[in-house]
Structures are given as C-alpha cells and as structure tokens.
Amino acid sequence: MTALLLDGRVLAKELKAQISQQAAEFKARTGYVPQLVVVQVAGNAASDWYVRSIRRSCEGVGFGFALHLLPETCDQTTLEAAIQQASNDPSIHGIIIQMPLPSQLSADGAVAALNPQKDVDGLHPTNAGRLAQGLPALVPNTPAGGMALLDRYQISLAGKHAVVVGRSNVVGKPLAQLLLARHATLTICHSRTANLAEVIGQGDIVAAAVGKAGLVTGAMLKPGAVVLDFGINEVAEGQVVGDVDWESASKVASAITPVPGGTGPVTNMMLLQNTLQAAQWLAEQA
Amino acid sequence: MTALLLDGRVLAKELKAQISQQAAEFKARTGYVPQLVVVQVAGNAASDWYVRSIRRSCEGVGFGFALHLLPETCDQTTLEAAIQQASNDPSIHGIIIQMPLPSQLSADGAVAALNPQKDVDGLHPTNAGRLAQGLPALVPNTPAGGMALLDRYQISLAGKHAVVVGRSNVVGKPLAQLLLARHATLTICHSRTANLAEVIGQGDIVAAAVGKAGLVTGAMLKPGAVVLDFGINEVAEGQVVGDVDWESASKVASAITPVPGGTGPVTNMMLLQNTLQAAQWLAEQA
Structure with a gap:
C-alpha cells in the first residue's frame, strides 16, 4: 500500500485564501x-x-x-x-x-x-471546558489543524476507532475531545500505557503527539490506518522528524501526514481562523 | 469467580463520619x-x-x-x-x-x-476545563463517587485499561478525565461504537453510564474486570437496575458495584465533599 499524503501545505494555502476573503467580508460588513x-x-x-x-x-x-x-x-x-x-x-x-x-x-x-473570548490559542480552562461540553469554543490550533486535514481529505470518523498517543493539554486531550465529538470511539494512551503497540494497532485513526522521534512504527499500525503526526523532533541540525517512523508507517497506512509539511503548516491557519471567529463573536456582542 | 462487592452504602457511611468531623474542624478554625x-x-x-x-x-x-x-x-x-x-x-x-x-x-x-467556585455539581465549563487540564476543580459528583469507590477498595489504575461506556457531560466525560489523570489507558465508547462488546472486553476497569438496562453483560467482560455501574433504570414499579446485567457480570468480574447500593449512595457524599472544599477555598480567599 502506498499511503495518500495528507498535505498540510496544500490545505494551508487553501485556508489562507479562504480566511483572506472572509476577513475582507467581515471588514466590509462590520x-x-x-x-x-x-x-x-x-x-x-x-x-x-x-x-x-x-x-x-x-x-x-x-x-x-x-x-x-x-x-x-x-x-x-x-x-x-x-x-x-x-x-x-x-x-x-x-x-x-x-x-x-x-x-x-x-x-x-x-x-x-x-x-476567554480572545483566547485564540484555546488555553483558558473555560475554552477547554466548553470544548469538553460540546459548546462553541476557541480550540487549540494544533489539534484543530489535524481535524481540518481529516476533513480536507474527507476521512470519515463516526464509529471509527481513533487512538490518540499523548495526553497534553494543548494537543492530545483537546484532539481526543474533537474526535469524540465527531462520534469516533476514542482511546488515549500515554507513557504509562502497558501495551502501546497493541492499543495503537486498533486504531482506524492514529494520532501521535508525544515528542518522541519514530515512536509509532508501521509494524504497530492496522493496515489502512489513517495517521496524523504532530511530533516535531529535531534529530540533527536542521533535520526535523515526527513521532511516526515515516519509512515503515507510510507503507502500512492508507493516509498519513508528512513531517514537515503535514499538521504543522495548518496550525497557524487555525490561529487565524480562531482570531476571525473571536472577532465575529465580539462584533455580535458589541 | 465471585466478585467483590464495591459497597456504596458502607463507603457513604464512612464518608459521612469523615465529612462531619472535617466540617466541625472547619467551623472551629474559621x-x-x-x-x-x-x-x-x-x-x-x-x-x-x-x-x-x-x-x-x-x-x-x-x-x-x-x-x-x-x-x-x-x-x-x-x-x-x-x-x-x-x-x-x-x-x-x-x-x-x-x-x-x-x-x-x-x-x-x-x-x-x-x-464556578460555588459550582458544587461541577457543571460549569470552567470546572470541566480545569478538570481536563489537571487543575484543582469542583468535579461532578457521580463520577467522583465512582473514583472514591475504586480508592476505597484499593483498586489500582495506573497502566490499566479503563473503558467508559457513555459520553455525557455529567458522568462519562468527567469520569474519563479522572481515570486518565490517574494514568489509566482510556477508551470512551458510545452509541456510535461499531464493536461495543469487543471494546468492553479490553477493559481492566469497565464503567457503564448510558441508561440502558443490562447493556453490559458478563459475556462481554474480560474475566477479572472491575465494573462500575452508574445506570439507574426503573424496569418496573419500584424496581431499579443498572446498565450492567448483574446476574452474568458478577460471575465474571473481580469486583462490581451493585444497583442499588453501589455508586448511587456515594454521589450525595461527593456533593457534601465539594461543598466543604468550596467553603475551604472561599475561606482561604476571604
């Protein structure tokens, strides 16, 4: 199997054009x-x-x-x-x-x-709670970007088993909430997980956000899994790799984000989208 | 196997005595x-x-x-x-x-x-977010009671696979956060989960909070699983059963909460504990 490339640079470019237009409309209107x-x-x-x-x-x-x-x-x-x-x-x-x-x-x-209404990084507890409760919220940019990539490539989530590796407040936990809200069965594993390979092997969707180069390998993946790699690990001067071993994983996955050029480029676009969203909400209240 | 009874009435009685004493100390001090x-x-x-x-x-x-x-x-x-x-x-x-x-x-x-500082039901988004982020929070009473039962019977969680069936804002989701904070590997499944029996069968800890009488059966459980039943289903006048089929599950589980008399009686005690906690935090600020 040769995996479909979930291309963050392509999506970032599309989003940039879209946000520019929405910002111009917002300015014209308000x-x-x-x-x-x-x-x-x-x-x-x-x-x-x-x-x-x-x-x-x-x-x-x-x-x-x-x-x-x-x-x-x-x-x-x-x-x-x-x-x-x-x-x-x-x-x-x-x-x-x-x-x-x-x-x-x-x-x-x-x-x-x-x-909290200006918290475009989605760090405030009120936004974390609103996200958890399914209320409108400003969502952390990195996991929001991962979801945008899944949507861009029309990857369905309802009833799929999503496995998130990592439980940070900025990526793993909010990503888990986003996947759950889209009706995925959701597993979060982490450094204390006993049988990591076995758990990862259940994922129709596997997202890695731990900061360990090559932690997730092709041998761990269910054939055909969709892989989101949020890792940014500098292994040598100027050489950055993800948490997923690209060489082996890209042969087993049906779709996968590269590092660099996957989830990374979308992150800043999510920040802009949050800023526009915040501006729209604040304008409605003004 | 005959399962250990996780007895909510016994725990509630112990907690009542403990909270009474703490309240008296709090009054004497403040x-x-x-x-x-x-x-x-x-x-x-x-x-x-x-x-x-x-x-x-x-x-x-x-x-x-x-x-x-x-x-x-x-x-x-x-x-x-x-x-x-x-x-x-x-x-x-x-x-x-x-x-x-x-x-x-x-x-x-x-x-x-x-x-939010007086939100002793733990319903406010700020408390949900503080819980998700690992900050001190007022936690919803029902899942807090489940955790208190696990602790009372010294059931270890770190590295165990906990499966939560149900994703409500008052039970399933906050329970998932509590289990994750205690270093369990965490799966949440729900009405859209494709292979519910298979997912439940992975749980070292299984918690059911969906409101469907007998949804979880002994045949689904891993032998030796610990089972928390949050269901309260009135199946006939005055007859209440949980989400777990007691007859079959109690033969497979190593420990299990009955319904009634399991998680239920502990819930009000958690409300009292939250109220005392809120009073202590507010007194510190005064």
Missing part, C-alpha cells in the same frame, strides 16, 4: 479588521522566530498584528496587567501569550488573566 | 458553617424528592441548607438573578441548580450565571 496581539517576554530565540511567523501569517490575510514585548526580568503583575489591558481593549480580538515564559512567571496565572 | 443552596424551579416531583434527600444529607453532617424555590412559570432573568444573588452572597459556599429545568428555561444560561 468595519473591523481582525486584530491579533502577541504578549511576549523577551529572551527566547525560538519564540522570536515563532512570533515573526505569526506576524507574517497575519499580514498574509489582512489581519492587524501587534507585539507587546515585555523585558526578560518582567514580574507576574506586569505580565498580567499587559494581558488584562489587551483583554479589555475593544480593538483587539485575539491574544496570544507566547510560551514558554521565563521561570519566574506562572503560565497558569497568565492564562487566567486572559479574556 | 467560624464558618458550610452552607449549600438549591435553586429549584417548582413543578417536578422527582426533583422535590431529590432536594429533600440533599437537605437530609446536609443536616446529617452539620451543613447549612437553604432552598430557593422559584415558581414554575419563572423566566430566565429571574432564574439567573437568583443564581447570581447566591453566587455573590459570602455566606453561601455551594449552589445547586436543580435539573431538569422547565422547557422555557436555558440550562446553559443558568450554569453560566453561576460562580
């Missing part, structure tokens, strides 16, 4: 330009790179972008004040708290200071 | 008596019965209890005003919105009006 703010504490090179990529994404679809950069020595009160200010500013629709924060700062405290 | 309010809209006989049982439970452990009874024709504004009043009253620590509400009223709107 007068608002969707506006995203990143609150960042200085001193992390990877964050600098990521924030630039968010800026480019925003500019690419006609959104406003602003960076609120705080000094590396910033204290919790200053950080939360910056988040609250953006939360209360009616011209801002989406807020990202750039992670990781330096060790003197509490991420939970920072997230709690966020207006 | 001067506060834990105080629960039920906001009820008149006109449902089953609710009347349930509210009386809550009152008795409160009285049995020395908590204060008050009923805010609204007329059957009550509108949403009046209901939410009653909930907000209790939410803002510093002498009240726990609030229950008695469900079901009459059809002119929105349960989501009512729950949204609740202070």
